[in-house]
Amino acid sequence: MSLRTPLTSESVTERLGDTGWSGDTAEISRTYAVEYDTAIRIVAEVGVAAIELEHRPDIDIRWDRLRFAMTTHTAGDVVTELDFALAERINEIARRHGAQAVS
């Protein structure tokens, strides 16, 4: 199985497990309650990780919220292991900046 193999619904449910992310076979996402300046610092590091992994999230930066959403476009806009690999990097970066997940 390659990193870009579409995951089944059962696999996505299992992988979501205790990651703190939510979603389905089409997309996974997570929202943090974090003030803008810290969000920008987090996004800068996530950007580096995304380029390194060649896997790019959708990012919504607001006054007091930061949301990431991922799908694998080259697999047909479905969730693959690449999405979970990036999600784990985002979890680590956000944790290091003390960002509180809200969903």
Ligand SMILES: C[C@H](O)[C@H](O)[C@H]1CNC2=NC(N)=NC(=O)C2=N1
């Ligand atoms: C060639 C390059 O690795 C691909 O186009 C990458 C770029 N970044 C990507 N990001 C996301 N989210 N999905 C992809 O399928 C994807 N493919």
